[in-house]
Amino acid sequence: MITRRAWLLTLLATSALGAAAEAAGIVRKGGLEFVDPWARATAPGQGNGAAYLTIRxxxxxxxxxxxxxAVSRKVELHTHEIDARGVARMxxxxxxxxxxxxxTELKPGGLHVMFIGLHQPLEPGKRFPLKLVLEKAGEVTLEVEVRRVAGMPMSHGTGHGGHGTGN
Ligand SMILES: [Cu+2]
Structure with a gap:
């Protein structure tokens, strides 16, 4: 009896892990694959955050x-460009x-989804839903995993634009 229960628990744990891996891995919608959505962890008091993923x-x-x-007051689609002084701006x-x-890769220093006016810090390990609306394929909701990025500045900028590093 104990053995049987243990076996059942193992099965349950395995399928739960499988679901989590799928959620954090690849989501398909039509001919599109949304791969590994993640957001950079933010410090308390930091106003803005950003999310990245790869779309095949x-x-x-x-x-x-x-x-x-729902994590922020506003959500925008951003990229970086180099201004006349050679400074990267969002x-x-x-x-x-x-x-x-x-x-298409959304990545630090390039295209990203920008969260403006975070309601609370994005803490490492947490997950939150992000809905993307596509012109043709419709809507897709992804589970974004918050990660701490080593060696990168925590400040995505409390103001907007002007910060050369990060994102
Ligand atoms: Cu931005």
């Missing part, structure tokens, strides 16, 4: 037109293009 598009061109999350973009049969 096996089909026709699409674009992310909006992102929604700017909001109306959409993130997902070219046909191509991989």
């Amino acid at each position: 598009n096996h089909g026709e061109a699409d674009r992310i037109v909006r992102a929604e999350a 700017i909001e973009v109306p959409a993130i293009e997902l070219p046909a049969h191509a991989t």
Whole structure:
């Protein structure tokens, strides 16, 4: 009896782990694969945060037109550009293009989903839902994992733009 129960518990634990791995791994929607969504951990009092992921598009061109999350007052789609003085600045973009049969990476220093006015710090190990709205494929909700990034500044900036490192 004890053995049987232990076996059952093992089965349950295994399937729970499998579900978690899937949630943190790849989510598919049509010809799109959303891979490893994560957000940088933030310090208390830090106003803004950012999330990153890789999107593999096996089909026709699409674009992310909006992102929604409950962790902050506003959610925007951002990229970085180099200004006339050679300083990297973040700017909001109306959409993130997902070219046909191509991989698009949202990563520190490039495209990212920006959380403006965090309601509370993003703590390492926590997860939160992020909804992406696609022009053609519809909506997809991803589970974002918060990670501490070693060797990178914690400040994503409390103001907006102007911070050369990070993101
Ligand atoms: Cu940003």
